[in-house]
Amino acid sequence: MPELPEIANLAGQMAAELAGKRLTGPEVVQEKCLNVAGAEFRALVEDKTIAAVRARGKWIFVSLHPATTLLLNLGMGGELLYHPAGAALPEKFQARFAFSDGTALTAAFSWFGYVHTVRAADLATHKMTASLGLSPLDVQDYTYANFLDRMRGRKGAIKPWLLDQKNIAGIGNVYVQDILFRTRLHPDRKIPELDETERQTLFRVIRENLVQATELGGLVYEKDLYGQPGRFKDFLVGYREGKPCPVCGTAVEKIRTGSTASYICPMCQQ
Amino acid sequence: MPELPEIANLAGQMAAELAGKRLTGPEVVQEKCLNVAGAEFRALVEDKTIAAVRARGKWIFVSLHPATTLLLNLGMGGELLYHPAGAALPEKFQARFAFSDGTALTAAFSWFGYVHTVRAADLATHKMTASLGLSPLDVQDYTYANFLDRMRGRKGAIKPWLLDQKNIAGIGNVYVQDILFRTRLHPDRKIPELDETERQTLFRVIRENLVQATELGGLVYEKDLYGQPGRFKDFLVGYREGKPCPVCGTAVEKIRTGSTASYICPMCQQ
């Protein structure tokens, strides 16, 4: 379940490692992860060159030259691995991209992942990515004014709003836990009830939390492009059921909020 | 709050009284009840002849010659009145239709009503009427097979389903009360839980209830085309809070079901 920090690091590593390489052998093991037929996928990708790689939310945008974009979403528990020339490929993968220099990239996901391909002209109509919200790591895009705009008029609870990729792109059920804790917000708090200070804190904490995790290379139990784990492991309350709250010592509770699990300090988060 | 019985009677009276008359002076006091601009409304209606009038759900369809349909919805607490030649018009009305013989028709609604006009070719695209469901007074249309079809796959409660005009057209929050009581159904009963006997009873009771009310000229507190009240007043449980259930004597309760009020016998309706 990579979220924005892991995806952003993968995209950065891909940009550095793959830029300029020419795709020779795209192979798709699992056709259902594609948005087009296998033959069309190969035709769209083969012999194209990697021009740029960037992250938006949980999606990796791979710009190919000429005029094509590869859109990758690792779903839950997915991995993206780089393989030097001559290295053995993993036993299981859903898609493999071979490059003209003998290196390769494999994508594997235990649940649902996407390997989508669109012509450059059609990128704006690709539903899953066209509707993505603010990018917290992009200071041009992630401004307080934009943040308040997306929140305006919303009546529901704050946690589902944070998880909705149309609002802010890249937060999943892992990072959202400490974001709520650090803002002292209960997951069920209704958006209209948030005061100005809470909104400002939330805005700031989202960026701080994701930037910090990104700088640490992402979660310790996720792998980067070279199979190396991240170094972020010190959750404050996330996944620490029964352990003491780092602020007040109260035991962290695991509760159900809507259809997701939440880890909260029942004292600090109201 | 006219529902199908009142609307059906109005349509019948209009058909008998107005067929063949030529519209000369359409006047709209309140433009917001129109679906087109006032000038276009007049152009579409003026000098046309009343060809036919029929009811569908809570809507009155007035076919004009040539090639136009007037669609009237009285909303909540609306009235439609016929005025003989020389008679004084009411003080307040939202729309007035004058005929070449000196007679007139006025429409007044205390809340939201619609006076829509469509070209014959566009009738099928008029959203509010195109999506109307079964017509309980039309035995060709209101068949048990069609009834079950509309119910198939629905998971929600029976009362909202009955009130949704897309399923059955013409039931409002007044007539629905006794329909549910006579079928012995609690308003919150889930559709998948209804057994075959209950479905058959409901199908039959809907028609019986609406036919009976129509034959009685509609509700005693609603007026017909000539300002005369209907003769239907003997609700079984509807609007009889605290009065005894006609079957078991238990006091009728007024409860909230979703966003509407329901009058039920807590003993008979499960």
Place this chain on the structure above:
DNA sequence: AGTTGCAACAGGGA
């Protein structure tokens, strides 16, 4: 009491 559209929410499926 009427109708629509939207937002929130739940469930199923890929």
Place this chain on the structure above:
DNA sequence: CTCCCTGTTGCAAC
């Protein structure tokens, strides 16, 4: 909660 789609429900608007 990875994402979509559909249906249901509640709410505000006219």
